[in-house]
Amino acid sequence: MAEGKRVETAEQAEFRQYCRAWLQDNHPGTPPVPIPQSALELKEPEAMAWLQDWQKSAWEAGLVGTDYSTDYGGSGRDGLQLIANQEMQRAKTPYLPNIVGMGMAGPTINFHAREDVKRELLPPLLSGEHIWCQGFSEPGAGSDLANQQTFAERDGDSWVINGHKVWTSLAHFAEWMILLCRTSKEDKYNGLTYFVVPIREALGKGVTVRPLIKITGGTGFNEVLFENFIVDDRYRLDAVGAGWKVAMTTLAHERGAGALTTPAAGGMAVQEENAVNPSNAYGLIDLAKQSPRNGKTAADDAVLRDEIMKLVIRQEGLKQTQRRGRVAALVEDGTRIPLQNKLVSSEIGQDIGALAYQIEGAASSLYVNDPHAPAGGQYPMAYMNSFGGTIAAGTSEVQRNILGERVLGLPKSK
Amino acid sequence: MPQSNNFGFGDDEAMLRDAARKFFQANCPPDRLHAQVAHDYSIDRPIECIWDQALWRQITELGWTAACVPEAAGGIGMPVVAAVALAEEAGKVAFPSPLIATLCSTMVLRECSSDAATTALGAVAGGQALSLAMTNRAGSWDADATDVDATGGTLNGTAYFVQDAGKADRLLVKARTANGVGLYLVDPSIEQVTIVPDGIVDLTRDQAHVQFAHAPAIELAAPGTGAAIVERAMPAILAIVSADMVGAGEWLLQTTAEYAKTRTQFDRTIGFFQAVKHPLVNVMIDVDRAKSLAYAAACAVDEEPDNAWMLARMAKAAASDMAAFSANRAVQFHGGIGFTWECYVHLFFKRQMHNQTLYGDAVYHRAKLADLLMGAAA
Numbered sequence: 001m002a003e004g005k006r007v008e009t010a011e012q013a014e015f016r017q018y019c020r021a022w023l024q025d026n027h028p029g030t031p032p033v034p035i036p037q038s039a040l041e042l043k044e045p046e047a048m049a050w051l052q053d054w055q056k057s058a059w060e061a062g063l064v065g066t067d068y069s070t071d072y073g074g075s076g077r078d079g080l081q082l083i084a085n086q087e088m089q090r091a092k093t094p095y096l097p098n099i100v101g102m103g104m105a106g107p108t109i110n111f112h113a114r115e116d117v118k119r120e121l122l123p124p125l126l127s128g129e130h131i132w133c134q135g136f137s138e139p140g141a142g143s144d145l146a147n148q149q150t151f152a153e154r155d156g157d158s159w160v161i162n163g164h165k166v167w168t169s170l171a172h173f174a175e176w177m178i179l180l181c182r183t184s185k186e187d188k189y190n191g192l193t194y195f196v197v198p199i200r201e202a203l204g205k206g207v208t209v210r211p212l213i214k215i216t217g218g219t220g221f222n223e224v225l226f227e228n229f230i231v232d233d234r235y236r237l238d239a240v241g242a243g244w245k246v247a248m249t250t251l252a253h254e255r256g257a258g259a260l261t262t263p264a265a266g267g268m269a270v271q272e273e274n275a276v277n278p279s280n281a282y283g284l285i286d287l288a289k290q291s292p293r294n295g296k297t298a299a300d301d302a303v304l305r306d307e308i309m310k311l312v313i314r315q316e317g318l319k320q321t322q323r324r325g326r327v328a329a330l331v332e333d334g335t336r337i338p339l340q341n342k343l344v345s346s347e348i349g350q351d352i353g354a355l356a357y358q359i360e361g362a363a364s365s366l367y368v369n370d371p372h373a374p375a376g377g378q379y380p381m382a383y384m385n386s387f388g389g390t391i392a393a394g395t396s397e398v399q400r401n402i403l404g405e406r407v408l409g410l411p412k413s414k
Numbered sequence: 415m416p417q418s419n420n421f422g423f424g425d426d427e428a429m430l431r432d433a434a435r436k437f438f439q440a441n442c443p444p445d446r447l448h449a450q451v452a453h454d455y456s457i458d459r460p461i462e463c464i465w466d467q468a469l470w471r472q473i474t475e476l477g478w479t480a481a482c483v484p485e486a487a488g489g490i491g492m493p494v495v496a497a498v499a500l501a502e503e504a505g506k507v508a509f510p511s512p513l514i515a516t517l518c519s520t521m522v523l524r525e526c527s528s529d530a531a532t533t534a535l536g537a538v539a540g541g542q543a544l545s546l547a548m549t550n551r552a553g554s555w556d557a558d559a560t561d562v563d564a565t566g567g568t569l570n571g572t573a574y575f576v577q578d579a580g581k582a583d584r585l586l587v588k589a590r591t592a593n594g595v596g597l598y599l600v601d602p603s604i605e606q607v608t609i610v611p612d613g614i615v616d617l618t619r620d621q622a623h624v625q626f627a628h629a630p631a632i633e634l635a636a637p638g639t640g641a642a643i644v645e646r647a648m649p650a651i652l653a654i655v656s657a658d659m660v661g662a663g664e665w666l667l668q669t670t671a672e673y674a675k676t677r678t679q680f681d682r683t684i685g686f687f688q689a690v691k692h693p694l695v696n697v698m699i700d701v702d703r704a705k706s707l708a709y710a711a712a713c714a715v716d717e718e719p720d721n722a723w724m725l726a727r728m729a730k731a732a733a734s735d736m737a738a739f740s741a742n743r744a745v746q747f748h749g750g751i752g753f754t755w756e757c758y759v760h761l762f763f764k765r766q767m768h769n770q771t772l773y774g775d776a777v778y779h780r781a782k783l784a785d786l787l788m789g790a791a792a
Contacts, residue, residue, distance in 0.1 A: 299789075300791040305780075306777065323421075323710075324421070400692040410683075
């Protein structure tokens, strides 16, 4: 329903046709090894390498980085990334692995880095050759992100960095990191400076990456320690002390409210014919039909039917709200819908997982390591993973503060 | 056929909506509304039908009721999204008028194919107010439910839950015959028709049950065809009523947020407290969901009929829940003053309560949606 006919320009229609044709001939097929629910959980080098190959071929074909300038490895064509994304999703391609790079680092570099740094870093970022990670959170800086303690001290044309970052997804694959540091203890917000730093080449030489294990048992994120790690001043983004402002560009894009559309492909549909997508509310209908309850199925239970419909409505509502967010005549305030996006989608995802647990009944106790687990145990895993969505990138509680303050104009919490 | 990116909401629709917004801002501020409809707070007050007929005449002269009448019948021929936008603006000021009832009736007439229906549509375009008399005593929303019988061109029986009955120039009546349900047009001012007003909670409309005793009627849809016509029109009606709730929900949201910025307790304006701030954000999210689904449902009626029922049921379910929640939080966060008659919030609270169940509440529509998407339960 969301694609096809439209008030689409000739250029857009032509590009959509091009994407569709290219994807028909160049779909990467089934991965050689199973890939996890999200790129943030990748741990097998073989899976990462295969996904990097896929991103590179999509980039070379012009489906990734479409909206970026040709000087930076893009196609210099405004507003076409969304179409490429829709067509990749339609073709059920696997996801693109450089998710932090494209979703956060890329736009931030594009808007804040020096010209030579843009030319150096953006092409291998968009091609997926360089995987990126994000060094924002610290043990004492979660929801209160500005409470950064990792310190960068100036030393001529370099900076010496000491500190401790946590929840760093993909750091074990990353060549580069976006890094928020304190450069002054005088001022909480204006004492921050933003860098892009080459961590891979410094492993064992000032940078240590250690895995952290999630409640699912899966990995994907890490803690990263810096001990006298030396970084060239050219990798500073914007002015010394402007780190908070630069970080807002990153966060806006992370939450789906940025100026640049993030390249994004499908999901896990490539895995196998009947693989479930545990973040799709409609999938609960099939799950309910397969789940025994009271001598019938969960799909015959009036209460569960009502609960499933509530989620289906919220999911369809979010889709329609995102669509309405692009129609200027039907929005009163340009930030109101984009700022809801992350909050609403992560909470729907969580509630799908929680409801699946109820639908499955006793069998919901079976996990991914049990051959009899309904839907391969993906729902309990997705439910546990969903807390990544409601906690990362600003918890749901912080998101509600932001919405209340910026959109409804309520007094600030801090 | 897929939907247009912009919900079919183009420049003409935006112009009509903006004009309506301006008109309501100028003519229907909440203090005037309160003075008009809430002048008598006594619980045993007489049942009244209160509205500004001069304002209604201006609206019909501005062509709002002609907007969604097809051009062939003398109207402007705009899509259903235009009606939804008008309903949203009317909801934002809790406007007492036959506007919503007339827009809903227009949707039924558009599905009839008789000359009589075309004539009736022309009269709507010319300013005639209509309302639907289609519900039985049990309050069933089923397309074939009615307690009115039609024989030999006359109607007998009673229609219940007729919206804005005291303001309508004509009633569109669903009636049973030996050959199935037909649709009829009746002049409620004739002596064979008795309007018995209901005492209702909502102060911004009137409702009645209407008795027919050998009332002469014009046939709009032949016996046996009426239920299917109502069935086809219902998604548009659900979208319109949902939009009314969206407008009222937005007023409740903004008014309560404004109050939370001015009311001080513990040396702070109360909007500082997350126990107030976060639920208000939840109201906003719910208003946005209902609004998006209402426009998507209207657009489906216009462009993607196969999905109209699904999206309309989603819209009405989402809007009904939002209506209850937005009204509830508005009174609560206004505190003691919100609990009083003098605070304007109760006008919108009561309108939301009314619209919540009109044409089916959230539980009803989710059950029907489940039948549609999951199949019937065993």
